[in-house]
Amino acid sequence: MTASILFFVLASVAIAAALGMLISRNPVNSALWLILNLFCVAGLYLTVNAEFIAVIQVLVYAGAIMVLFLFVIMLLNLSVLPDLKRIEWRRIIAFIMGMGLLAMLMFIVANTLDMVPDPVTLQVAAETGSATSLAKVLFTQYAMPLEVIGILLLAATIGAVVIAKKKPV
Amino acid sequence: MEITLNWYLTLSALLFSMGVIGFLFRRNAIVMLMCVELMLNSVNLSLVALSQSMGDTAGQILVFFVMSVAAAEAAVGLALVIAIFRDKLTIDVTQINLFKY
Numbered sequence: 605m606t607a608s609i610l611f612f613v614l615a616s617v618a619i620a621a622a623l624g625m626l627i628s629r630n631p632v633n634s635a636l637w638l639i640l641n642l643f644c645v646a647g648l649y650l651t652v653n654a655e656f657i658a659v660i661q662v663l664v665y666a667g668a669i670m671v672l673f674l675f676v677i678m679l680l681n682l683s684v685l686p687d688l689k690r691i692e693w694r695r696i697i698a699f700i701m702g703m704g705l706l707a708m709l710m711f712i713v714a715n716t717l718d719m720v721p722d723p724v725t726l727q728v729a730a731e732t733g734s735a736t737s738l739a740k741v742l743f744t745q746y747a748m749p750l751e752v753i754g755i756l757l758l759a760a761t762i763g764a765v766v767i768a769k770k771k772p773v
Numbered sequence: 774m775e776i777t778l779n780w781y782l783t784l785s786a787l788l789f790s791m792g793v794i795g796f797l798f799r800r801n802a803i804v805m806l807m808c809v810e811l812m813l814n815s816v817n818l819s820l821v822a823l824s825q826s827m828g829d830t831a832g833q834i835l836v837f838f839v840m841s842v843a844a845a846e847a848a849v850g851l852a853l854v855i856a857i858f859r860d861k862l863t864i865d866v867t868q869i870n871l872f873k874y
Binding site: 607608611615618619622623625626631634635638641642645648649651652653654656657660661664665668669672673676677679680692695698699702703706710732733737738741742746749753756757759760761763764765767768770 | 775776781784788790791792793795797798801803804806808810811821822824825826828829833837838842843844845846848849851852854856858859864
């Protein structure tokens with residue numbers, strides 16, 4: 605019972621934070637709402653006993669990535685808020701059609717696979733979410749993708765520095 | 774009331790569509806990047822819920838890699854935003870029309 609209450613509280617705060625991110629006009633407020641959303645999703649990971657992913661979520665997402673976002677927002681120092689424009693119907697139609705396609709695809713996939721979701725009871729799943737069991741497969745079965753991800757991060761770091769560097773005039 | 778996998782997948786779909794809404798309707802490039810992060814995050818949520826309900830670690834390994842790629846994407850995207858701001862003095866995506874003409 606407490607688990608379901610926890611789920612609903614975290615889920616509603618996550619949705620409210622996502623809405624707040626969408627409708628706040630100042631990008632700093634958007635970033636802060638997104639951080640709240642990321643924390644709530646980390647809490648949801650804890651409700652399914654995925655402790656390692658929850659910790660990584662807080663460290664990497666709410667910590668590193670959002671600090672980067674806030675840093676760039678403050679670096680650019682956009683004091684002038686953009687004016688509100690009229691609603692663009694083209695984008696609304698694009699959104700509705702895209703969501704319709706997504707719903708159709710999800711319906712077809714769910715129908716074909718005949719997925720009957722299990723209840724997330726997860727006394728059994730406690731060990732699959734721990735850092736120990738994840739590290740065992742990460743450094744044996746998935747060692748090669750891990751190395752590739754390392755190279756990708758190095759390339760992204762160098763690329764970011766090169767792109768953001770001031771061009772020599 | 775038992776919380777089933779359906780609830781997690783529904784929440785994930787809701788957060789994903791909110792990210793899509795933001796990406797389509799916001800004009801600030803940084804907020805658009807944040808909406809991409811929201812979408813990646815909702816996919817992570819569904820992956821973790823599915824992985825835990827099946828008792829399989831593969832989904833969570835995939836989430837780990839998705840987070841790394843998201844970090845790389847944020848770094849490069851924000852560098853692009855800085856480069857564009859240096860050139861155009863705006864990050865409004867309707868003003869950035871280098872390829873338009």
